[in-house]
Structure formats: C-alpha cells, structure tokens
Amino acid sequence: MRDRFFAPVHKALAEPDAGTRKCPSLSDRDHILSGIGRVMGTERSGRGWVQHMQMDWGAAVSVCGFFDSLKSARRLALVEDIATHVRLQADRQCAGMGADPLAEHPGLKGFAVYASDGHYEKAAAHTPPVGGEIQPQGFFYSVNLRTHSMGLLDIARPSVKKEHDMHALKRLTAKSLRMGEKEGVKVIVAYDPAVIDYQLWRNWKTQGLYVVSTEKENSAAEPVGLKEWDRADPRNTGVLSDEYVSTSVGHMMRRIGYRDPETGRDFSFMTSEFTVPPGLPAFIYKLRWDIEKAFDEKVEAKRAKRQALAERIAAEAGRRPNPLVAGCARATER
Template sequence: MTFSSNPLVDETFMAPAHHLLAHYVRNRRKQNTGLSDERFLTWGVMRALDADESGRAFLQARADQAESLPRSTWFDAFKSKRRLEMLTEVATKSYQYFDRELGDRDWLAEFEELNDHPVWAVDGHQIAHATHSERDGKGRYVASGMIYGLCLHRGLMRPLARFQGDAKRRHEWPVFKENWQRWLQGEPRQLMPIIVADPAYVNNLYWVLEKIHRHAMIITREKENMEPMIYGPCGFDPDDPINRGVVSDDHAGYSNAALRRIHYRDPATGKDLVFITTCNHLRPGLIALLYFLRWKIEKAYDVFKNRLGVTKAWGTGDTAALMQAHFVALLHNLLTVLLARLEHTGLSETKVIDRQKKRRDKLPPDKQVPAQNNVRYAFALTCQFIRTVRNALRYKIPWEDAYPLFKLRMESYL
C-alpha cells in the first residue's frame, strides 16, 4: 500500500471488489445512471458496515450526504436474480483473489501437513426475521438462518446456503449436504478438504464414504449418546509438544462406521473432550487444535452481530438473504485484507497481540498448549479497527490523515 498520491480511504478500500467486478464478472451490466452494479456493490458493503438500524435509515444517511436514491430502487434490487448472480460471482472470485493476496498470512503456517488442504470451519448463523416476513403455520416468525464457512488458513468468510427463514424451518445438516460440494468448487488447494463442524454435522457413514470417494474429511465432537467400541490404539508420540493434552488416540467402531477417536484433556482447564474424525494422517493434537479453531467462526458471528450491527434480515426471500450474506462476508474479507495491507506497512493489532501474550504468560508451563501458541493472526476484527474504517469511509478521510489514526487505534485501547 502506498500513500504517496494520498487517495481517500474509501477509494482504496473498495478497489479490489470494483476491479473484479469490472474485469472478471460476466453478469455485470454497464449503466451510468441510477443504481449501477458498481454503486450497488459499494452500497451493499456500506449497508453492512454503517450499522444503521434499518434500510430506510441507511438510505436517509446516504441522502443526507447528497447520495440519494429512490427507496423502491434500492429495495427492488434485492429481488433481482441477475444482481444476485453478479454479486455471487464477485464474492467467489474475491475469495480466490484475497486468498492469494494473504499468502503469507496463514493461521496454520506452522503445520506443513496442512499446507495443501483446504480447512473450513462450518456452522449456521441466525438473525432476526425481516419486518415483512411471513409467519409459520403456528403464527410464529422464523429467524433467518444462513450457513457460513470460515477458512482456517486465511480467516476469510463465505456464505454457503440459507437453511431457514420466511416461515420455513430446516435443519442445517441436509442443507449443508445439498450444497457443500458445489460451494468448494474452484478451491485453490490441491488436497482433500477438511471440514471442521460441531456435532450437528455428525453422520459417520456419510463422512466415511465421502473420504473413500476423496471428497472431504471431517473433524467433529463425539455426541454423548454415542457408544463406541474401541478396536485398538492408532499410536502417537506423547513427547511431541503438539500432542500435549492427548490422552488416547484409537480406532473406534460406531453403529454403522469406524472412525478415529481422540480423547483430549485440555491442559489449561482440565476439561475432557472427545473428537472423532476421518483424518488419519494428522497428529492427534493437531486434530484438537483445528476443532478449537472452529470457535473462530463463532467469533466472526459475534463481529457481525455486535460490532457491525447486522442483527436483522434486510428483506424477505432467499435472494435478499443470500445478497445480505454475501455483502456481510465480503465486508469481513475486505476488512481482513485491509488489516493485512496495514501490517505490511509496519502496523499490527499490537493491543490484541500483547493481551494474548499476557494471558498466555499467566499460565504455568504445564497448562500451556504449544499447538495453540503456534497459531498466528487468528484473532477477531476489533471494535476500534472497524470504527476507524467506518469513520474514514463515512467522512471521506484521505490516507495521509487516516494512517496515524489506524496506528493509534491498533496500538492501544481507548
């Protein structure tokens, strides 16, 4: 990033998405008036960033800044299948583009055995229904639910599919099964994907067959009502620091399939956890680490809700829901890329890194987990960083003035 020409922050923040839209998207429609695709893309990201309580409030804020748009034009855009196709294409290509740009910012760089495996934490996320949403047969509103994936290499987010909303209720699992293989098409890494999910995604025979067909491997938790038969140990090196906390690593049989079963006792808390997986080539401590990193998707949802204020559906129907999910994920990824670019200029989230180090140093050596200490960059976007970006874009601040603000807010808490 260079500041010699002193551009505005908003000119550089949206530049990657606009570049992809202009040069790599087939569903783009060129128009110079009204709500162009470029304007729709920018406004959708800003709608997610500005934390306005409603779509009308967002449009008023735009109008008060001399950027007015008819209300019907904005809301009708969220019913457009063509615009959804355009946005989906931008989001998909942006993930691939950002993955390359963040090449040296890999959460899992210390673990060479994961270099060529896509590793995705997957979970559902619910927000309040839209104002005009339908009620179900019992007269109740249904929250809008979307499945997302978080890349555990780069921290990038991608929506997968909607599983409920507008009077319809579905469990995450069948929706995930219907969509995940299409969702992972074009994944840049060469080896089999690893999916890390909570016990809602337990289906032992399904995952064994997926591995046999070389589609994907699973890491999840054993359910309390599962009664395995232990066949024998897999064997692991207890002296490997990565395996600290591993009690046992066994082959286990369940009602309809055999999996690897890892009993882990968290050194910091003493809590016992049991993981099941079809990954047979990874060290057991690394299996435990990847499951612990699954919680980072929960942290991302907390950012969506409490730091970005995205708590309610913007419209009704699957088209509007998917557009909103793409805009929120694209914003998350643009913020992640901006943070990485700032790091290349010498800035970093010093306050977060120092706090993590202090928390770790308080633990006695026998309660520390070396595997967790080897994970870099895996922290949530902070309130101060998000506010600084929001203010820089809202008030059209040039980089010459914004850079010292980023330095101040990233180095220490208010």
C-alpha cells in the first residue's frame, strides 16, 4: 500500500524535466516524501519529525539541514511542480474510470468545474508577528469537482491583519484560477460571497472564467429581464426564478432563485455564466458545500479527521504538501 500511495510522486520525479538535483544530506525525493510524511504523521514539532526520520527512516539529516531544505526556493518550486503533476495524474485516472459526477449533465459539457475557498488555521509556534499580532496561517485551495483532486492557489500574505479572500484573488491571475485548463475550455468556479466583485467577474469572463456564488444581503442588483427555462427538466427542481440583473457597477449578471427541496431553505445565486440550465449553478454550489468538508477540522468521518490533522501540521511546518497528499490519496482510492 505504501508503494501504491507514493507511486504518483515517484512517477512525477522520474520525468526528465522534473528539475531534481543531487544532494548528499537530503535528496529531493526524500525531501518530498518527508513533507508528505510530515503531513500525515502525528509529531507536533519539526524537531520531533526529524527524530522520527532518524529513527524510523535511518535518515542522516540534521535538524538544521531539514529546516534549511524548507527554505530552499528551488525545492519549493519543485514541490509545486510535483504537486501539479500528481494532481493531473489523479485527474486523468479518474476521467478514465468514469468517476465524473457531472458527466450526466450535458449542459456542463466543455466546462471544467472547480470549488475554491480560503482556509485558516492557528498560527505555528514560530510564526513572526505582523502588525504586532501573530496572524493565523491562511491557504487558498481549489478542488476539481469532476475528479476531487486538490490544488493550492496561494498562501495568504497578511499585512496588518488577516488577508481577505478577495485581496488574494485579485493578486492571482485568471490563468492561475483556471488551474491550468487548456485554452478554449470554459471554467466555472464556485466560491462563497467573499468573491463578489462584479467588475472582476466581467474581466475573468473575457478569459473563460465564470463564477457561481450566493448573493450578498446588501446586494443592489436590480432585475432587468427574465430568462426562459424548462420547468419540466428535473435538473431545475427547486428553481424559483432565473433573471438578468443589473449590478451597481453596471455589468449584467444572472440571478437564480432556488429553494432546496430537502430543507425548504431559499437561496439566491449570482453567476456570470448565462447558458447552462438554472438548476446547474445551484447544484454546483451545493457540491461546493460538500467539498468544504475537506477544509473543515470538525467533520466526524475518519478521512476528515486525517485531513484536519494533516492541515494543522502542514501549517505548523510552513510548507505546501496538502495537495500532494490529496492527490496521492485520490489516486490510491481509484
């Protein structure tokens, strides 16, 4: 099982353009495997993890050598490249096995669909203060809703206080948010209302990136027209309305009124995508709620408990191995 779990990493490292170098004290391979092991292990401190490596792995690495390797810009770039390679392996493997939960919806043909979110945790023991306060560790992730593979968008960069999601998203390019999807592929991303900036949505739309979110309570959007939609289509179950709205910045958006058939709760969804049946944006956002458990430390299942532990330790270590762990786990499940 160990060999099977790490197989995607070994495959990525074997690529001729992997960018690895020889290092006698701690090889690139061991650096990446130790990062994954650190995420999955129970040691609370980096020193404790080095002792574990020395005793159980027979590694000759020192505490200073281990932490110096974490400061390497080259190795950081290598980890990011390997994580992307592993994520794409999981995507291809899941696509080849018919595991796409959105495949039954022809209206989404030609769309890549993601759920993104920011996730904050308690600061590590040696996190330097920002503005006189120690800020929590923040990460921004994106999950492929067709394959459930995970990728890291960025790490929060607080200045005076915790960085707001929109501040980080404006720093990223549409290309980054498209998660490497090929030109010509439309990308839908579901995000909570922190993403609402209709001028930015319009700019993203010109680059093939569409957003689905819930409308803010203080929204000033005004209806300017109604869309025709098939009330007999089971995909539209729960849809109350589908309308064009004018926003405060003058750009037209789409607003979908929806009542959850299970709970009877009403929702108002905003999207920059105008073509798919109105029930699908609601469905996509509901999937985002399900995926949000991957960022929640309080899920009752064992898998979520492991995820919570992994993210907490990763935050303390100040690295980016979470998508690697998720990619290996997803490939192993398949």
